Amino acid sequence: MSTTKTYEPSISRTEGRPLAGGEREYMIDVRTQDMEVNMGPQHPATHGVMRVLVRADGELITGAQPHLGYLHRCAEKIGESVEWLQYLPYTDRYDYLAAMNNNLGYSMAVEKLMGIEIPRRAMMLRTLCAELNRIGSHLIAIGTYGLDIGAFTPFLYMFREREWMMALFEKICGARLTYSYIRIGGVFNDAPPGWLSEVEAFCDTFEVKWREYYDLLIQNHIFVKRTADIGVITREMALDFGLTGPMLRGSAIDWDLRRDTPYELYDEICKDKAFEIPLASGEKGTLGDCWDRAWVRAMEMMESIKIVRWCLDKIEPGPVIGDIPKTLRIPPGEAYVGIENPRGELGHYVVSDGGKIAVRCRVRGPSFVNLAVLEELMPGALLADTIAIIGSTDIVVGETDR
Amino acid sequence: MLTFDPAIGFSSAVLAVQSAESGLKDGFGTNAIQDFLVGVKPEYVPAWAVPLTAIGIAIGIVLAIVSVLAMFSTWLERKVSGHIQCRFGPMRVGWHGWLQPLADGVKLLLKEDMIPLGADRTLYVIAPALVLASLLGAMAAFPLTETFYFANFGLGIFMILALTSTTTIGVVMAGWSSNSKWSLYGAMREAAQVVAYEIPLGISLLVPIMVAGSFNLIEVSQGQGGGYGILNWNIWPWVNPFMLPAFVLFFVAILAETKRAPFDLPEAESELVAGFMTEYSGIRWSFFFMEEYAAMFLYCVVGSFFFFGGFESPVTSLAESVGGTNSLLHQLGAASTIVLKGFAGVFLMMWLRWTLPRVRIDQVMTMGYKYLTPLALVCVLGAGLWEAFIAPHLWWRS
Numbered sequence: 001m002s003t004t005k006t007y008e009p010s011i012s013r014t015e016g017r018p019l020a021g022g023e024r025e026y027m028i029d030v031r032t033q034d035m036e037v038n039m040g041p042q043h044p045a046t047h048g049v050m051r052v053l054v055r056a057d058g059e060l061i062t063g064a065q066p067h068l069g070y071l072h073r074c075a076e077k078i079g080e081s082v083e084w085l086q087y088l089p090y091t092d093r094y095d096y097l098a099a100m101n102n103n104l105g106y107s108m109a110v111e112k113l114m115g116i117e118i119p120r121r122a123m124m125l126r127t128l129c130a131e132l133n134r135i136g137s138h139l140i141a142i143g144t145y146g147l148d149i150g151a152f153t154p155f156l157y158m159f160r161e162r163e164w165m166m167a168l169f170e171k172i173c174g175a176r177l178t179y180s181y182i183r184i185g186g187v188f189n190d191a192p193p194g195w196l197s198e199v200e201a202f203c204d205t206f207e208v209k210w211r212e213y214y215d216l217l218i219q220n221h222i223f224v225k226r227t228a229d230i231g232v233i234t235r236e237m238a239l240d241f242g243l244t245g246p247m248l249r250g251s252a253i254d255w256d257l258r259r260d261t262p263y264e265l266y267d268e269i270c271k272d273k274a275f276e277i278p279l280a281s282g283e284k285g286t287l288g289d290c291w292d293r294a295w296v297r298a299m300e301m302m303e304s305i306k307i308v309r310w311c312l313d314k315i316e317p318g319p320v321i322g323d324i325p326k327t328l329r330i331p332p333g334e335a336y337v338g339i340e341n342p343r344g345e346l347g348h349y350v351v352s353d354g355g356k357i358a359v360r361c362r363v364r365g366p367s368f369v370n371l372a373v374l375e376e377l378m379p380g381a382l383l384a385d386t387i388a389i390i391g392s393t394d395i396v397v398g399e400t401d402r
Numbered sequence: 403m404l405t406f407d408p409a410i411g412f413s414s415a416v417l418a419v420q421s422a423e424s425g426l427k428d429g430f431g432t433n434a435i436q437d438f439l440v441g442v443k444p445e446y447v448p449a450w451a452v453p454l455t456a457i458g459i460a461i462g463i464v465l466a467i468v469s470v471l472a473m474f475s476t477w478l479e480r481k482v483s484g485h486i487q488c489r490f491g492p493m494r495v496g497w498h499g500w501l502q503p504l505a506d507g508v509k510l511l512l513k514e515d516m517i518p519l520g521a522d523r524t525l526y527v528i529a530p531a532l533v534l535a536s537l538l539g540a541m542a543a544f545p546l547t548e549t550f551y552f553a554n555f556g557l558g559i560f561m562i563l564a565l566t567s568t569t570t571i572g573v574v575m576a577g578w579s580s581n582s583k584w585s586l587y588g589a590m591r592e593a594a595q596v597v598a599y600e601i602p603l604g605i606s607l608l609v610p611i612m613v614a615g616s617f618n619l620i621e622v623s624q625g626q627g628g629g630y631g632i633l634n635w636n637i638w639p640w641v642n643p644f645m646l647p648a649f650v651l652f653f654v655a656i657l658a659e660t661k662r663a664p665f666d667l668p669e670a671e672s673e674l675v676a677g678f679m680t681e682y683s684g685i686r687w688s689f690f691f692m693e694e695y696a697a698m699f700l701y702c703v704v705g706s707f708f709f710f711g712g713f714e715s716p717v718t719s720l721a722e723s724v725g726g727t728n729s730l731l732h733q734l735g736a737a738s739t740i741v742l743k744g745f746a747g748v749f750l751m752m753w754l755r756w757t758l759p760r761v762r763i764d765q766v767m768t769m770g771y772k773y774l775t776p777l778a779l780v781c782v783l784g785a786g787l788w789e790a791f792i793a794p795h796l797w798w799r800s
Contacts, residue, residue: 035583037583037584043675044671044672044675045672045673058590059587059763059764146759147672148672149672149759149760150663150664150666150670150672150758150759150760151757151758151759151760152483152487152756153483153486153487153756153757156487156488156489157487157488160488217759220758220759222664222758222759222760222761223759225761225762225765226759226760226761226762226765382762382763382764383587383673383763384667384670384673384760384762384763385762387672387673
């Protein structure tokens with residue numbers, strides 16, 4: 001399909017910024033010489049080493065082009081060069097804020113190829129850890145988003161809760177960022193004694209703190225002013241660009257892989273109606289603006305808490321990993337598994353020829369796909385809005401570049 | 403004898419304006435340093451050397467005060483931000499890190515002083531000095547007590563506003579000469595922002611000026627003394643109901659003037675890297691920092707003079723009644739009062755900085771021109787009508 005389709009820019013140069021109530025704020029159309037500004041690779045708001053080549057007419061952005069590849073580490077090629085199990089630690093490193101989810105995606109793809117059963121307790125622990133990690137990831141997403149907008153303090157508050165989450169993960173697997181906890185065939189280790197009650201204590205505290213952050217940042221008047229009506233992704237655009245995750249639900253498209261293509265225990269969780277999929281409604285401005293995306297992430301944290309509580313409720317003793325040999329030989333075939341990462345659909349496509357090493361190991365990173373919409377959103381925004389837009393896409397450069 | 407004032411070295415233009423407008427105030431000749439020097443002057447020293455030496459000493463003292471202020475403020479900022487953010491801030495160097503600014507100062511002095519390729523060297527070097535010098539000049543008009551000051555202008559507040567606005571020129575120079583697009587953005591934002599907020603700042607100050615009937619800081623402070631204690635302060639609605647809104651406008655305007663959050667657009671660290679000071683390093687960079695903190699303090703002191711009683715406080719009254727008028731105790735009371743009031747304002751600004759997100763440039767402009775300026779004009783009109791028709795009939799105002 002050709003990609004020459006053009007979209008109406010969110011802010012037109014002559015008609016000005018749309019305001020609530022149908023008014024428009026007019027800008028005097030003074031043309032100056034366009035200036036090309038390199039935002040990045042060393043820039044505090046590009047969330048890593050990404051470069052956005054911005055063409056600016058004063059403060060007004062007339063064009064923007066993201067340049068990727070500064071953090072390229074040949075993840076896929078490594079996946080085709082090392083043994084199945086050895087690749088697992090590399091999956092930690094693409095979306096390093098949600099390493100558990102990456103482990104889960106890769107393990108599920110390989111397990112699908114092997115056609116093995118996972119012990120129930122292992123699935124419980126997997127779901128629990130993946131959801132806890134989603135909370136941690138969204139905490140960073142919203143916290144750094146606040147930082148981009150200029151609010152420094154909520155970021156550190158959110159890091160405090162994330163620190164707790166990381167301490168929990170450290171107890172269960174020994175690592176704080178790159179866990180490699182979810183293995184092919186189960187999980188690495190059973191939860192240490194008392195760990196589950198600690199998770200419960202975390203949930204109890206988090207629910208209180210969440211309210212605080214929601215009032216302090218998401219509902220903050222200046223925050224709303226800075227993010228509402230900015231970077232509007234219409235439903236049509238969201239579908240055309242293949243957006244997934246909170247980016248998609250921020251445009252009120254009801255799609256979540258956890259519910260729509262259930263994997264692991266999500267089938268049961270959905271049957272119990274243990275969680276909902278928060279959908280943006282354009283409450284503070286236009287549907288699909290930056291605020292909506294931030295709001296979706298905030299609400300998803302609470303839904304994740306519900307899933308964690310469901311797992312804590314239903315978890316039973318049992319084995320946590322099947323009998324998996326050190327060197328896997330996987331029957332020939334191919335498998336694709338997409339899971340709902342905090343940033344969207346993380347897909348792993350693995351092909352085996354029956355050997356010890358994958359023939360093809362393709363990763364569909366949600367950040368990479370979501371980033372494509374940036375070019376469309378930037379023209380017409382102000383320089384400060386570009387930061388708000390980049391922040392609202394919540395990219396992890398480790399994943400866009402892999 | 404030709405009398406010199408230290409501030410003449412900073413701005414003869416302002417001096418010319420003030421002498422033309424209102425003449426020299428009584429306090430002018432009672433400059434403590436000059437009096438002291440005249441007293442100890444040996445025969446063979448020519449008379450013109452005395453004011454020159456006084457100028458030198460005064461500049462030294464102002465520099466020292468500004469440096470100490472900036473050092474204390476950086477420490478305070480880090481502690482305030484730390485405690486707001488559930489951490490401690492600096493704790494290692496000295497008790498609760500109180501020596502941290504000294505360590506930072508040494509670090510900044512020893513850092514390599516880099517000038518980027520393609521920078522306009524002259525402007526690049528002058529800019530931080532100009533920024534700091536204009537603030538030092540403004541600091542000269544800040545009286546520490548009723549009798550201890552460097553310059554007691556009839557138009558004291560006018561001089562402070564004029565000289566602090568001059569820092570903008572230095573900032574624009576810094577941004578332009580750095581040969582960096584981020585710096586340029588920062589400089590242009592600073593220029594736009596300061597021009598927009600000078601107006602409400604000046605206009606909102608007219609309200610207390612009208613009530614006090616004077617531009618002179620000391621006189622404004624004296625006007626708020628009297629038998630009713632802190633109930634005499636300008637801020638109270640029974641003095642003038644338009645004073646509180648005027649103070650709110652003033653406070654918002656000084657936030658913008660001193661580039662503090664939520665108006666820290668010129669240096670917006672997440673947008674413009676570090677704005678106009680992106681390319682600066684070492685001691686030149688610290689000049690911008692000193693200016694920022696000293697300006698915060700100075701504006702807060704101005705606010706306390708015009709809205710919150712200046713030297714007047716229960717502490718000052720107590721010190722005056724115990725030690726007698728203009729005794730050392732009274733002066734200590736007055737000085738600590740004004741410094742504490744100033745730092746209370748500085749604390750408020752820090753509190754806001756670590757709480758609020760940053761606004762966008764169009765919102766800054768909209769707020770300045772569309773809301774603050776008209777509101778300030780309304781305040782002045784209302785206050786003027788109150789002063790003309792109602793205040794003369796109020797027994798507590800006579």
